Amino acid sequence: MSLKDTAYRFKEFWNDFKRERSGLVGLGILGFCVLVVLFEPAFLPFKDVNGNWRSISYWEDNPRAAPPVWTNLFAKQKSATTVQYDEATVSEEFVTTERYPGGVKMKVYSFGYDYRYDLSPVDLIVRMTASGNLSADIDVVRPDGQTIYLGSFIESGMKDSPLRFATDTAGRNNVLSFIRERAGEFGINMSNTTGVRPTQLIFSQLEPTMLRSRTPLKGEYTVRVKVPAEIASAPGNEIADVMLVVSGRVSGLLGTDTAKRDLMSGIVAGLKWALLIGLITSVVSVLIGVMYGIISAYLGGFSDTAMSFVWEIFVSIPVLPVLIVMSAIFKPSIWIIIASLIVFSWVGPVKTVRSMALQIKEETYIEAAKALGAGKARIIFKHMAPLLLPYSFANMALAVPGTIVFEASLSLLGLGDPSIITWGQILHDAQSSGATLNGLWWWIVPPGLFIAIMGMTFAFLGFAMDKILHPKLRTR
Amino acid sequence: MDTILEVKNLRLYYHTSKGVVKALDNVSFNLKKGETLGLVGESGCGKTTTGVALLRMPSPPGRIEEGSQIVVDGRDIMPLSDKQIRKDVRWEEVAMVFQGAMNCLTPVYTIGKQMMETLQEHRDMDKVQAAELIKEYLNLVGMPPEVMNRYPHELSGGMKQRIVIATALFLKPKIVILDEPTTALDVIVQAQIINLLKKLKKTFDLSFIFITHDLALEAEVCDRICVMYAGKIAELGTNAQIYGKQGPMHPYTEKLLQATPLLKKKVDTLSFIPGAPPDLIDPPKGCRFNPRCHKVMDKCREEEPPLLEIEPGHMVACWRCVK
Amino acid sequence: MYKWYALKRILRGMFMFALLMFVFSLLFNQVNERTQRTQIFEQVKQESARLTNMRADQIEAWRNQRLDQLIKQYRLDRPMLERVMYRAINTVTFNFGQSTVIKSSKGEQQVLAILMEALPRTMLLFTTAIVFQLGIGIFLGMKKAQKPGGSLDRSTSFVTMIIYGMPTWWLGMMLILFFVYMLKLFPSGGLNSVPSPQGFMFILDRIWHMALPVMTLVILGFWGLSFVIRNIVLGVLQEDYIMSARARGIPENSVLFGHTMRTAAPPLVTISLLSLLASFSGAIIFEGIFSWPGLGNLYWVAVQQNDIPVLMGDLALTTGIYQAGLVILDLIYGFLDPRIKVGGKA
DSSP states (O other), rough: OOHHHHHHHHHHHOOOOOOOHHHHHHHHHHHHHHHHHHTHHOSSSSTTTHTTTOGGGGTSSTTTTTOOOGGGGGSOBBBOOEEEOOOEEEEEEEEEEOOOOOOOEEEEEEEEEOOOBBOOEEEEEEEEEEEEEEEEEEEOTTTSSSEEEEOOOOOOOOEEEEEEEEEHTHHHHHHHHHHHHHHHHHOOSSSTTTTTOOOHHHTTTTOOTTTOOOBOOOEEEEEEEEHHHHEEEEHOOEEEEEEEEEEOSSOOTTTBBBTBBBBHHHHHHHHHHHHHHHHHHHHHHHHHHHHHHHHHHHHHHHHHHHHHHHHHHHHHHHHHHHHHHHHHHHOOOHHHHHHHHHHHHTTTTTTHHHHHHHHTSSSSHHHHHTTTTTOHIIIIIIIIIHHHHHHHHHHHHHHHHHHHHHHHHHHHTTOOOOOOHHHHHHHHHHHHHHTTTTTTTHHHHHHHHHHHHHHHHHHHHHHHHHHHHHHHTTTT | OOOEEEEEEEEEEEEEEEEEEEEEEEEEEEETTEEEEEEEEEEEEEEHHHHHHHTOOOOOOOEOOOOOOOEEEEOOOTTSOOOIIIIIBBTEEEEESOOOGSSSTTTTTTHHHHHHHHHHHOOOOOOHHHHHHHHHHHTTTTTOOOGGGOGGSOHHHHHHHHHHHHHHHHHHSEEEEETTTTTTOOHHHHHHHHHHHHHHHHHHHEEEEEEOOOHHHHHOSEEEEEEETTTTEEEEEEEEHHHSSSOSSSSHHHHHHHSSSOSSOOOSSOOOOOOOOOSSOOOOOTTGGGGGOTTTTHHHHOHHHHHHEEEEEEEOOGGGOOO | OOOHHHHHHHHHHHHHHHHHHHHHHHHHHHHHHHHHHHHHHHHHHHHHHTOOOHHHHHHHHHHHHHHHHHHHHTTHHHHHHHHHHHHHHHHHTOOOOOOOOOOTTTTOBBHHHHHHHHHHHHHHHHHHHHHHHHHHHHHHHHHHHTTTTTTHHHHHHOOOOOOOOHHHHHHHHHHHIIIIIOOOOOOHHHHHHEEEEEEEEHHHHHHHHHHHHHEEEHHHHHHHHHHHHHHHHHHHHHHHHHHHHHTTTOHHIIIIIIIHHHHHHHHHHHHHOOHHHHHHHHHHHHHHHHTTTTTTHHHHHHHHTTTTTHHHHHHHHHHHHHHHHHHHHHHHHHHHOHHOOOOOOO
């Protein structure tokens, strides 16, 4: 089997393969997936998802259990989306505030937010990194001219410290005071202040029933962070990376889960593991299985019987139950999982390969090779294996979906490797957080859907390959 | 002797995704009552296809094309309905002993069941009568009646061949097509089968079409010989005309005879026909044999030669033979 | 001839089962023993708590004596191999003992009773599903084989490829989301409603609860079956003896359903039985999704609750059924294929 032969065989195969439409579709999808894996950062909305899946602080600013943004297309009431503003407009003002009634020169960082939705964001979060001392006020200017004071940063002795202000928690009282002050003027019914979010009040019109039912106040909002100029320019004081995060009611391409994690990032991150697990397990286990079958067939007699017996034992062991108990003993790391999958998967192609090898064994050219003095290894590797290798490629492709589902099943039961993100893991979290019971469909549908799509891709590939590579052997 | 089979312009094409394979292209010949017509040629020339066509059973995607006529005992079977063909023609008028009797019997039914099934499908008999008839025919081919309880895999090749022959005959069909009935058997069994066939033909006054690639066998068994090449008839005549002193007229037949080594003559090099049979999707222009013919003329490459009678009972399709 | 074959096969199956039980016993030795020791400590603690009229050091002595006694009784002081053998033999003879936590619906703690309660539920679900899958699969497979490459053949093969990698449990989750929470047509799980109705309504109620899981299994299951059956039937249809039968004037129905099906029967039955056996293995998650209290769910509960006797028993039962299934399969195959039944010189 020289290189030229292999190249020719491959060219022949490719010509036949080109005609299988489904095979090409499969190849296309696979190619796209490989691209996504190679250029993962480009496809990740949250670039550092891989280390931070279990970190709470990384996802802090996301809304909890928020549907995907495109659901707005189908909703009568449009929900605010999650947006992040990194660039503040810096200006200087001379203002009078509560704390500085006499007037003071202020450095103002402002963010414009165009609110055109019916359902308000869940939170307004202001972040910055600061050193030294800081005293800053945060407020929001509404389209109707009203200004709501949200809260302040008052810190000292900082060294590149990250600061975070969340309106939903820290600004609640201030917003309620704002409403209370105007209750008389607008006839607002203040009887029940529980169960309403500050942001809901910020983005609604001032009207009597606003604590219970609201009309959105659409328009241009400005969120301002105001630092007295003296403090801002004092030596040793520094303010950087001022940003505003509008935590929307819908978020991301695939929404968020109850731990506020962006599911799109999770799915994209899971792709490489799905491919890795699927391909490694399939390739290795099919190779082992094929070689096992060939050797068993070639050796014949007692060795064959013994090998078949060992095979029977492996086939009779129920995989999932055993793996479940095993994982109670061994710590589940992804490599152990792959290893155990291989240990149970190699049995698949053995019987078919063995019967094919038996047929080949009877061929005269094998007899001829033996007569020429070829040793067992040579015959097996140079004469028999190359014939069966193409068939095993098809088998490898067809084995991948099964392995991906298997790993997903393990993860679903909570037995997966917690240090990596897999689609099965996401589903496990969904199940244990009651996603099905609470109708969080965007958490359940995508992971399984992508597992199915992976399965479909490799099915297309594998069946197309099988159609081309298999029959040649059978019509001998 | 009257004609029991007339085949006129038989065309059988396979409509595949790669193109139309013209397996049989305008084949015409006759079979007279009580004679044995030998059908010879290389592998793939259309011999078996002809046999299958006579049963009107082309394997899909094959189709017998419009304009073909197969007249069995005066009746053209082409326009008949499927039901009529199945009930009246197949096995009643035309029976076939297939190539490779090894695989001709369903492995899960006993011999008796299969023969009974065939018999009862065509004749109104009860089990007892049918069994009697079957035993009679089994005896005729030299098989004990116990074989009815056996499964095909329990029998040897020769035994299966005999059973298949018995099954082909017990409805006393007018035409029996034998497709290489002895190819897979050893010489001794072959001789036995051939003798059996000769005996049966005489006893029942049958008409045979004997398909083979073994010219020696053909010479022994048949009365007339029909040489096929690439889906067409090259030459058709009596054994005396083809094998006789004058020799064959068609260059292909000539080469075929030359290629059979004689036992008594010593040869240094074996004679063979260079090249390979043509692609039937895109056969050569003109005479299909022209690329390999040692007597080729320019006309052969342009026009297809028609099958002409050059002397009574002797047809040839060759421009060399047209004067 | 056949009787010999049957006997040999049954013996081999039993041997295989015993061997597997030994292997499991070996594998789970650690887990098993840890739990047993804990159980023994607990038991002794409980017993000693009930002791009165004894001084502290007397209680201490009594405890140690009782510990030794129990450890001897459970053979934990014997060499490992002996312990493994003992447990294996127990399992093979279906002597599973008592569970630690799990109780059957009648409150029994005999592992065998618990298992026997769960077994019929699993069988009910999966056998019903397989019957439907086979029905549709065989019908579809034969239709596909009659016109290979035709539009039905190609479109169904296409769908088969699309759903090839879809996990049954995920489809189950989808269907629950759709039919239970959106449409509110079916119950979310369980065997019956609580409180369960009586008489005929009980049966209807059970069917209503079975509908969604069976639907899930069938929707995904019949495609693959029909594909395999199509190939088997097609393979037979291309054989010479089928053409020969047609040439003999045998009507097409007899050819198809007699000669073809009868010849295809051995591999067909093999596929069907193997599918049934294979479906059991996926039961752990699947039954969990639908809260169906069968063997699969039981296994998971046993793992969660660390109830080792139930776990081992479940494993033994599942493996036993699988082995028995394989034996039955070979026996049926041998019976259906005269080449094995009658043997002889092939």
